[in-house]
Amino acid sequence: MSLLLEEVEDTKDFDKILPVPHAAFGEPYNSLRRWLIPVYTTVEAAIEDAKARHIKSWKQHDGIYPSDESQKPTDAHWHIEGTEEKAFAGKQSSLQT
Template identity: 30%
Template sequence: MTLKLSVVQSATDFDKIAPMDHDAWKIPYNPQLKHFRPQFPTREQAIAYARENSKCRFEDRDPEKQFWLKVEDENEEVIGAAQWAVNIPAEGAERTVASWYPEGSEEREFAERFINGLWGFLGERVTRPHMVVHVEHRYRGAGRMLIKWGTAKADELGIETVISSLHSARGAYEKSGLGYIEEIPPSRDLEVENPSAKWKELQADDLSGCLMWRPVGRDFVVGEDKAPWQE
């Protein structure tokens, strides 16, 4: 079986990427995803939203700093996709507003506390320019290809690679040269007095993650390497 990795050049590619993206995130279950995306009653509606949203972001991207990739099989079906970006940390970054949830809803408040708590955790540690992956899927070797492309690009640019990973994906990143640095705990902001039943339901998911890191120019060496914020 031959897999082909290429950089996305046209927004029309998302007609194939969006359905794959939607279905791939179902297995294994991703407890964080619903806080980053609106929820829809049907698969078709969810895919339509993701397709149009991705097309808009693709058209508005900085092509020197943001890269969409796809992996196709021998039948030209998309079986993997990723968005890599060069991230240059800046002070006073704006807080994320979860506008995909109704204003005043508990879902919106929870999502904003979770997302901004995650960004705050990363921002306290990762203060140098780095490569970061926003979307990644693991299927028939496609995931390894997507990760390796990003780490190679980081080496070309002379910057580190930093990834906020789900626990289920940790092994794939370690096999691709990244090292596990520490666990990312759920934000302390998620603890509230007298939480409602809905809030408790949202808290019931395991929202922790893994902070992965790779130095410039080579793979992480367990027992020898430390991330710069650990030194």
């Protein structure tokens, strides 16, 4: 199996992308999921929230994250304030870009 890396060109691309981490961390369940993916009542609700956040960010940055912003810590607002999950997700998000 080969990996194909493509740039997001349309908001509909997120419909294909965002279910992947939920499936990867969900079946079989991976305990790291609680650190990286917010807890929702349904997987669909989590994906829809993630989609809205990603689309907003993608539109604000014209699809590209500027390098000067990639070094700033991310406010992992999808986690509860003061939790270890929020602190960890914020640190990891700033390292990924």
